[in-house]
Amino acid sequence: xxxxxxVRIVFSLGEQTVFDSLRAFHNTxxxxxxxHYYKRGATSFKTYVLKGCKSRYGGDYEFLEEWLxxxxxxxxx
Numbered sequence: 146x147x148x149x150x151x152v153r154i155v156f157s158l159g160e161q162t163v164f165d166s167l168r169a170f171h172n173t174x175x176x177x178x179x180x181h182y183y184k185r186g187a188t189s190f191k192t193y194v195l196k197g198c199k200s201r202y203g204g205d206y207e208f209l210e211e212w213l214x215x216x217x218x219x220x221x222x
Contacts, residue, residue: 146193150177152213154195167206170198174216181207 146152154173179194192207199205 146177146210146213146215148177148179151175151216152177152193152195153216154198154208154212155214156212166200167208170195170206173198177213179205 152175154170154175156168156171175198176196177193178196181192181194183190183192190209192209193213194205194207198208
């Protein structure tokens with residue numbers, strides 16, 4: 146996935162690491178606006194900033210790749 150891609154946010158039913166404020170975006174279709182990389186010791190991961198997914202204070206929420214399903218819009222003919 147990359148910036149500009151359209152995605153659907155989907156949390157699995159058993160996902161326990163998701164706050165209620167994030168869960169409110171379940172099944173939302175949006176666009177990737179940015180990405181952040183994190184490294185802690187030998188572990189590294191990437192999160193995505195999505196258009197319109199902000200806290201009530203205006204801060205960007207970040208989403209893990211496993212919570213995002215790419216939407217293939219196909220090729221216009």
